[in-house]
Amino acid sequence: YRKSGNPIQALNAQIQAVELKPDFMEAWSNLLFLSAQTETMLNYQERAKQYGALVSEKARTRYTSYNLDERPNKLRVGFVSGDLRSHPVGYFLENFISELDFSKLELYAYVTSPEQEDELSKRLKLHFSEWKSIFGLSDSDAAGLVHADGIQILFDLSGHTKYNRLPMFAWKPAPVQATGFGYFATTGVEEIDYILGDPVVTPVDEESHFVETVWRLPESHFSFSAPDLEVSVNELPCLSVGYITFGCFNSLSKINDTVISVWSRILVESEGSKLFLKTYILKDPTQKKGLLDRFAKHGIGEERLILEGPSSREGLLSAYNRVDISLDPFPYPGGTTSVESLWMGVPVLTQKGRKFLGHIGQSIMTNAGLTDWIAEDDNDYVARAVRMASDTEALNLLRQTLRSSLSQSALFNGEKYARQLEKALDGMWQKLINGQSNIINNDHLIGKRNLPNEIKNQLASLLNSKKGQRLEMMTKNHLVHYPDDFNLHQFLAVGLAIQDRFNEALSSIDNAIRLNPGDYELKLNKAKIFDNFGTYLVKRNRKIEAVKCYESAIKAAPDYAASYRNLGNLLRDLGELEKALYYCECSVQLEPALALGYCSLANVQKEFSQHKENAKKSARKALELTPSFPEANVILGLLELESGETSEAINNFQIALKHRP
Numbered sequence: 001y002r003k004s005g006n007p008i009q010a011l012n013a014q015i016q017a018v019e020l021k022p023d024f025m026e027a028w029s030n031l032l033f034l035s036a037q038t039e040t041m042l043n044y045q046e047r048a049k050q051y052g053a054l055v056s057e058k059a060r061t062r063y064t065s066y067n068l069d070e071r072p073n074k075l076r077v078g079f080v081s082g083d084l085r086s087h088p089v090g091y092f093l094e095n096f097i098s099e100l101d102f103s104k105l106e107l108y109a110y111v112t113s114p115e116q117e118d119e120l121s122k123r124l125k126l127h128f129s130e131w132k133s134i135f136g137l138s139d140s141d142a143a144g145l146v147h148a149d150g151i152q153i154l155f156d157l158s159g160h161t162k163y164n165r166l167p168m169f170a171w172k173p174a175p176v177q178a179t180g181f182g183y184f185a186t187t188g189v190e191e192i193d194y195i196l197g198d199p200v201v202t203p204v205d206e207e208s209h210f211v212e213t214v215w216r217l218p219e220s221h222f223s224f225s226a227p228d229l230e231v232s233v234n235e236l237p238c239l240s241v242g243y244i245t246f247g248c249f250n251s252l253s254k255i256n257d258t259v260i261s262v263w264s265r266i267l268v269e270s271e272g273s274k275l276f277l278k279t280y281i282l283k284d285p286t287q288k289k290g291l292l293d294r295f296a297k298h299g300i301g302e303e304r305l306i307l308e309g310p311s312s313r314e315g316l317l318s319a320y321n322r323v324d325i326s327l328d329p330f331p332y333p334g335g336t337t338s339v340e341s342l343w344m345g346v347p348v349l350t351q352k353g354r355k356f357l358g359h360i361g362q363s364i365m366t367n368a369g370l371t372d373w374i375a376e377d378d379n380d381y382v383a384r385a386v387r388m389a390s391d392t393e394a395l396n397l398l399r400q401t402l403r404s405s406l407s408q409s410a411l412f413n414g415e416k417y418a419r420q421l422e423k424a425l426d427g428m429w430q431k432l433i434n435g436q437s438n439i440i441n442n443d444h445l446i447g448k449r450n451l452p453n454e455i456k457n458q459l460a461s462l463l464n465s466k467k468g469q470r471l472e473m474m475t476k477n478h479l480v481h482y483p484d485d486f487n488l489h490q491f492l493a494v495g496l497a498i499q500d501r502f503n504e505a506l507s508s509i510d511n512a513i514r515l516n517p518g519d520y521e522l523k524l525n526k527a528k529i530f531d532n533f534g535t536y537l538v539k540r541n542r543k544i545e546a547v548k549c550y551e552s553a554i555k556a557a558p559d560y561a562a563s564y565r566n567l568g569n570l571l572r573d574l575g576e577l578e579k580a581l582y583y584c585e586c587s588v589q590l591e592p593a594l595a596l597g598y599c600s601l602a603n604v605q606k607e608f609s610q611h612k613e614n615a616k617k618s619a620r621k622a623l624e625l626t627p628s629f630p631e632a633n634v635i636l637g638l639l640e641l642e643s644g645e646t647s648e649a650i651n652n653f654q655i656a657l658k659h660r661p
Contacts, residue, residue: 010253011038023054025167029160036160036185037254037332041209041355048188052170052211055189058139059170061517062191063147065484066175074106075429078151078174080134081182082113082163085121086313088336089157089182094120095225097127099418105425108149110134110142113163134165137520143171144518152176153425156192159183166192171518176428179212181222184357186210194428197221200363201356209355215424219410220367223417224339226407229314233345233403234321236396244389245306247276247323247346249316250337252287254329257294262378263327264298266385273389276306276323278316283309320344324395325388330381333361342368342406345399349385351375367411368402451478451485459491468498486515490525502533520557527557531566538570546570561590565600572604580604581611588618595626602635615639630656 014031018024028051035044083089097107108130117125125131130149134142142165146154154174158164159182169177172191179187180196187195188211195202195212198221202214238244246266248255255277267273281287288307295305311319317340320326326341328334328350334341338348338361347370350361365373373388375381388395406412410420455478462471472495479488489512496505509526516522534549550567553560568583584601591597599622605615619636622629637652 008038010034023058025051025055028054029164029166032160032185032188036355036357044185045209048186048211050188052188052190055167055170056191058167059143059172059191061140062170062172063143063518064172066147066150066152067485068150068152068175072152074102074104075425076106076108076150076152077425078108078110078146078149078154079157080110080112080154080165080168081157082111082115082135083157083161083182084109084111084124085115085118090120090124091225091336092181092222093124093157095223095412096414096418096421097124099415100127101418101422102127104422108132108151110146110165112158112165134168135163139165139168139171140518141520141523142168142518143173144516144520144522146173147171147516148519153178153428155180156187157182159185159187173518176432178215178428184360185355186212196424197356198363200366201359203359206355215428217417217420217424219420220363220417222335223414224336224411225414226343226412227313227317227340229317231314231317231344233399236324236392236399237322238324238392239396242272244270244273244324244392245276245322246270246273246325246327246385246389247278247320247341248327248329248334248337249278249319249341250329250334252277252279252281252291254332254334255291256329258378259329260294261298262381264295264300265382266327267300267304269382269386270389274304274306275300275327276308276319278308278311278319280310282307316340317344320346324392325349325385327385328361330361331355331358333358335360335364338364339411342370342411343403345402347373347388347395347398347402349373349375349381349388351377351381364411367409368406369409451482451487456487459488463491463494466498468495471495471498484515486512486519486522489515490522493525493529497529497532500536502529502536505529506533524557524560527553527560527563530556531560531563534563534566534570543570543574547574559590561587561594561597564590565597568604569600572607577604577607581608593625595622595629595632598622598625599629599632599635602632602639606635606639612639612643628659630659633659 011031011034014027014034017027018031021027032044032047032051035047081089107128109128109132111131111133112135114135132145134145137145151174153176154169156166156169156179159179161182166187166189169189170191177192178194178196179192186209190211192212194215195210197214197216198219199216201221202216207214263275267275291307292302292305320341321344323346326338326346326348328338328348330351331353333350341348348361348365350365350373352362352374353359362374365371375384410416459471459474462474471491475488475492475495482488489508493505493508493512496508506526506529509522509529513522513526530549530553534546534553537546537549547567547570550563550570553563564583565587568580568587571580571583581604584604588597588601598618602615602618602622605611605618616636616639619632619639622632633652633656637649637656640649640652
């Protein structure tokens with residue numbers, strides 16, 4: 001519905017989705033994205049608050065302390081996005097990121113999408129100290145990673161667009177959190193402290209639209225990189241074709257019935273003019289026919305419309321050489337599309353809005369120095385379009401000078417934008433430290449000290465050499481000075497586990513998790529301690545207790561395959577074959593490239609008459625992954641012997657003996 005220009009139907013479908021499954025967060029984001037375009041601000045705010053309450057409820061344990069310096073040499077800033085590639089957000093970042101002062105800032109990227117990196121990703125990556133994927137991580141684990149990285153300011157670049165990780169922000173993994181660049185309304189997440197704006201998109205009298213505090217940059221809230229393509233600006237096309245061509249290369253989802261009505265009036269009043277629409281969905285003949293029908297209702301025939309599907313970015317930019325004036329849709333105007341139009345010398349007629357989203361066109365045209373191209377309402381929009389189209393001399397002059405004038409504006413001046421953003425980031429941090437904000441109790445920052453890397457390295461060396469007693473002693477000495485360092489509690493847990501003091505080890509790892517509840521590695525280590533405890537008990541024939549340990553390991557880290565495998569093997573020995581089969585199957589699903597898992601599975605499957613052939617397949621899979629695996633050869637040989645394949649069985653037994661005489 002949305003892509004074909006039917007936002008109301010799309011909105012209703014998303015409303016049904018969240019009614020059917022109220023905790024379906026992706027559906028909530030889709031609903032809010034559509035609501036921002038189609039509903040009143042009051043309705044949108046109500047939905048955004050509902051979303052915020054849901055994610056806040058899901059974040060059971062928020063971070064309240066941070067091991068950070070109050071006055072760091074560098075501010076560590078994390079960017080969370082699924083669009084660090086050839087995408088509008090990627091283009092925005094590229095323009096200013098190289099201009100940032102890296103003696104004052106250190107950047108971390110948290111990539112939220114499975115999309116392949118492209119050339120733009122590679123260029124952006126050069127400016128980040130760390131580039132980490134959090135795609136597939138739970139919100140708590142992703143938050144734990146951010147918190148462990150010591151991020152001071154965490155920036156959401158997605159809002160309610162695809163691959164957003166807004167629920168993670170509810171865990172408050174960084175003491176200062178902000179949103180900007182990629183969205184156009186409040187997120188509804190109260191744990192996000194600031195939303196980036198500018199004097200036009202976030203006027204003072206609209207601050208009540210946001211749960212976040214508005215932080216205004218002095219000129220533009222985003223910056224755009226000039227396309228890295230050699231596409232020249234040609235002369236005004238109407239001078240050669242004899243008629244004005246209006247154009248819009250925005251998504252069809254932005255072109256609602258009101259927009260079509262207003263654009264039809266322009267075509268009627270601007271005699272002989274045509275409208276050039278170019279967007280991805282118009283490659284579909286059905287969508288093209290539907291759009292023609294919508295214009296036909298207003299008396300506009302097919303001969304007045306030029307409809308084209310997608311092309312390369314170079315082809316898209318070149319297409320502006322066939323456009324005299326770009327028409328901005330409303331109330332959802334263009335962003336990247338408008339700036340690209342301006343770069344190609346084509347002015348954009350936009351209309352004033354009543355909220356952040358509706359103000360984007362105003363902000364772009366204000367920063368481009370083209371306030372005459374901002375209409376007050378529908379009638380003014382039509383009048384300005386007709387008037388501007390009639391002055392071809394002024395249009396041609398503007399076309400030839402627009403690119404050079406834009407390069408000095410905040411829209412394209414990356415250096416200027418970088419200084420403004422640096423000032424904003426420093427201001428956000430200072431506001432926290434000076435206690436002028438209720439973001440977090442300043443006491444949580446005072447007195448926290450990071451464990452020196454030298455100590456960490458010493459302890460890691462003891463851990464690697466399995467010197468459990470020495471590791472325990474050194475860790476306890478350092479805990480006197482760093483009682484709240486979760487790493488020390490983790491080292492102590494491992495030191496105790498090496499000595500088979502598992503109950504004490506579990507108590508220590510629980511202390512570490514309490515101090516850093518979202519850290520996945522801590523939960524994984526807890527699972528490993530339970531798993532080792534289980535193996536220790538099996539060796540002492542305390543098998544029922546061992547079962548409980550393996551089950552606890554799985555509960556601590558549900559994706560730790562070893563515990564499923566060990567539990568499956570133990571249950572097989574205990575004669576609980578159905579359960580054993582389940583846990584061994586889980587093991588190979590979690591670690592499909594591990595031969596040991598398939599060997600364990602085959603060992604259970606062979607106990608079932610109906611699974612004999614599956615057992616052979618599992619054993620062969622184990623040998624495919626690890627050819628020198630005598631246990632798998634023995635299992636396969638036994639199965640072949642049982643099914644009368646004597647020569648094959650002998651061969652497998654001989655191979656097993658060769659590897660393990």
